[in-house]
Amino acid sequence: MNYHFTRRMNKIPRSFVREILKVTDDDDMISFAGGLPNPQSFPVEAINNATSKVLSEDGDKVLQYSTTEGYRKLREFIAQRYQRQGMEVEVEDILITNGSQQCLDLVGNVFLDRDDGVIMERPTYLAAIQAFGLYEPEFHSVPLLEDGADTTILEKILEEENIKLFYTVSSFQNPTGITYSESKRQKVAEIMAEHETILVEDNPYGEIRFMGDDIPPIKSHLPDSILFGTFSKIVSPGMRMGWIVAPPEVMDKLITAKQASDLHSNYFTQRVVYQYLQDNNVDKHIQSIKQLYKSQRDQMVHSIRKYFPEGVKHTSPQGGMFLWVTLPEGTSSMELFELAMEENVAFVPGETFYTENPEKNTMRLNFSNSSVEEIEEGMKRLGNAIKRLDNK
Amino acid sequence: MNYHFTRRMNKIPRSFVREILKVTDDDDMISFAGGLPNPQSFPVEAINNATSKVLSEDGDKVLQYSTTEGYRKLREFIAQRYQRQGMEVEVEDILITNGSQQCLDLVGNVFLDRDDGVIMERPTYLAAIQAFGLYEPEFHSVPLLEDGADTTILEKILEEENIKLFYTVSSFQNPTGITYSESKRQKVAEIMAEHETILVEDNPYGEIRFMGDDIPPIKSHLPDSILFGTFSKIVSPGMRMGWIVAPPEVMDKLITAKQASDLHSNYFTQRVVYQYLQDNNVDKHIQSIKQLYKSQRDQMVHSIRKYFPEGVKHTSPQGGMFLWVTLPEGTSSMELFELAMEENVAFVPGETFYTENPEKNTMRLNFSNSSVEEIEEGMKRLGNAIKRLDNK
Known part of the structure; x- marks a missing residue:
């Protein structure tokens, strides 16, 4: 059968980020591409207790x-x-x-x-x-x-x-x-x-x-x-x-x-x-997430300064899960992505985040879902890839 | 501020069924208006066990x-x-x-x-x-x-x-x-x-x-x-x-x-x-739902024949949760609804289920969410309301 889809569907690309996530599933790969919270921060046991309580007390309504x-x-x-x-x-x-x-x-x-x-x-x-x-x-x-x-x-x-x-x-x-x-x-x-x-x-x-x-x-x-x-x-x-x-x-x-x-x-x-x-005290729980993410963010900023060449700029966020990197004018983060994959490190090229005229020398790094060790090693690899790109 | 909503939003009425559900929340009311499964059929304990298992075995991924x-x-x-x-x-x-x-x-x-x-x-x-x-x-x-x-x-x-x-x-x-x-x-x-x-x-x-x-x-x-x-x-x-x-x-x-x-x-x-x-054996579970609903459906068909006046037609479904009633030509189920509310019984007037030229003498009855006793009493009340409408 010939399917006739709507105008609007022909305008929407599948998410590049989700496509990237599929290729970065490798064990050797250190990925800063996703936007995942750190699973260490999930209150698994407390959710289990809460579920048990609502189902046993009010199951007929809950379902x-x-x-x-x-x-x-x-x-x-x-x-x-x-x-x-x-x-x-x-x-x-x-x-x-x-x-x-x-x-x-x-x-x-x-x-x-x-x-x-x-x-x-x-x-x-x-x-x-x-x-x-x-x-x-x-x-x-x-x-x-x-x-x-x-x-x-x-x-x-x-x-x-x-x-x-x-x-x-x-x-x-x-x-x-x-x-x-x-x-x-x-x-x-x-x-x-x-x-x-x-x-x-x-x-x-x-x-x-x-x-x-x-x-x-x-x-x-x-x-x-x-x-x-x-x-x-x-x-x-x-x-x-x-x-x-x-x-x-x-x-x-x-x-x-x-x-x-x-x-x-x-x-x-x-x-x-x-x-x-x-x-549970959700504010206390949020406090623990903040501590975790701050250590990861600090490590990323520190390692960027240590491993990235001069002329690379980055934001220094006071919260959240992401950091934005701007490579020197004229460099392409999409080209960098290819080299980074060879170094077993992944990120999202910035151009996917623009509605028009993308800044092709930008990229997004997620710090919430990697350990400080992975961040140190990953920034080192990414620094190498940037240097290889510079020398191309 | 003056909000300018989309064309499409101006075409969509709020669900009449959901509005009815709000007025039928009274304890004395017997309602056949909703479309709810019978909560007796919910596998509360089994869901509790399943939740506990997935959270304890794989909580980081599950959340x-x-x-x-x-x-x-x-x-x-x-x-x-x-x-x-x-x-x-x-x-x-x-x-x-x-x-x-x-x-x-x-x-x-x-x-x-x-x-x-x-x-x-x-x-x-x-x-x-x-x-x-x-x-x-x-x-x-x-x-x-x-x-x-x-x-x-x-x-x-x-x-x-x-x-x-x-x-x-x-x-x-x-x-x-x-x-x-x-x-x-x-x-x-x-x-x-x-x-x-x-x-x-x-x-x-x-x-x-x-x-x-x-x-x-x-x-x-x-x-x-x-x-x-x-x-x-x-x-x-x-x-x-x-x-x-x-x-x-x-x-x-x-x-x-x-x-x-x-x-x-x-x-x-x-x-x-x-x-x-x-x-769990979901087929066995479905079997128990069928038994429950069949007894409710049988009661409703039986009570309709007992209490509704001649000339009222109804479907005799072999499954599901609903039964459809057609009143004599020229009667309005919306008018009946008013009388039914006085008798403390509710249903959904059929006209809400048409995209054009509604058949105004129709109505929907749900049998899955009432006990056989409620069905017997509710059909009696509804029969009275229909007779009152006939005599108007």
Whole structure:
């Protein structure tokens, strides 16, 4: 049979990152390509206890269909954590989703008609390009400076174009590790408040700050905006539990879209996660993740300085899971990738993180899922590959 | 802020069924409105054991990110069950989803551009209208006869219109309980094979046949078609575990759409369900569900004959969870609903299950989630309400 697929499907490439992950499965390979949390940080036993408790106490309900919005007590718990940060978030403002990836899809569904304008950071989260891409918007991009988006260019695009959404990963961004400063957050909120463009703030890494002071989301200055959160980086990614915070009018539409797309998120897992959060001190758990990731990040920065040749720049993130490297002008990280594979070390070439005109001399390194020994050895190998590329 | 939502969102009503469920939560109310499996049938303890096993044996992996396609062993298990029915289904033909609701969304995403033609049964599954509706297709409908779709009309529509998909719930359909006979299945397959229209066969209830002989899906006669399955009715709906069976070319697109929409389905739960299936005899478990539902279905048919006035027709399903009632011509089940609420009994008025020109004298009754005592009492109340409506 000849299958006739939709226009939108022909526009979406399979994720290059996922394709890379397949070739880097080799035991000898040290890979900084993935974006995986460290499994050492998974609270396996506590999840086991929580599961046993909810099933034995309330099994009939736990395994039954539930509401589209999500388990109310879990939503209350999430709202209270925002309230602790001084934000006005109520339980009704929260919808439980299948990880923050589904937040992207639902927001696209609710807001993006074909050719609608969307501003993305430059570079940006690859899977956001994919999720929004299915709605066939017109992408614009705003460069990232050391303290967040270039607000002069942001304002210019907002003035000149008809923009529906501005998508930002405001803390420890994937792929760069860059975080918006407090003053930049205020500035962005001011600019957005003057326009009919919705801020969509994705915050999977915000709680994994291991240096410097915590900064609340941009939403704390802009209540009309949309914010995503997830348990993927603080409890377990395999459970696919995230959430959207949105104003009532938007929430109503998001619930309709969620209902049509999968009725509701896994209720069994919602109950397990809530029970885990009740019976354990998640802040203490997050503290241990921070310690782990800080040692890995410090090792990576240290080894980069030790092994990489002069002229290679890198970010020094204060949290999250990624670090961004910029090779000298004119070098290609895709060419480097070939040499790196020969040295048994992998990363993601930066060009996959751009919606247009990629900076071909960039690359993303993940530090959360390798031991400090692997990081030391991996940076040494990658340094060799860079030197071989220079000499080519 | 003025939010500007998409065209598609303005076309989708919130589910009337879900709204009804909210008003029928009263303790005195006997409700046949929902579509819930009987929680008595949930294997609570076995799920608890399975969870404990996978977490203690492989916790680091179970809680980590996984592949978009789904857990390979679970997909193998599903493929083998089809092979047992004589179907040629391989592990690569299966994608794990968040219940069959997500199958609908993914298929819509991959095949439906705006105004594409879709044939639905008349009446049809409400949530399928919602899921496909988001892609703004043009709906056509083919009446259901006692043994499945009216193939004369099906052929006529396929000849005259440009149709992308024909959506069918071929066994114990929601809402009518109607099942395609073996000869009707062959006939549908023959007709479809002559057209460039894809058959999308949704089969959530197929394994819950408590009378008559098992009939394999239409896909067994039409390998190019798409088939949905789910663990919702045989293990647990709250876990949101379903799957799509599709040919390789379609599968490739479905995986891309799934990746963009939520990366992958809950891996923790996939592992738990697989472990449950390994350590328990699911066929024996299904046998006990059948016995339970048969007694409930028999009670409902019996009580309808006892309490409903002459001239009320009903289906006598051989499986599944629903029964369809047709009141005399000219009566409105929506008016009946008001009177039924006064009698403390609830159902879903049939008009919500049509894409156009609803038959207003129809209604759906769920028998799986009430005891035989509740069914007896509920049918008595509903009979009273019908008599009151007749006398109005």
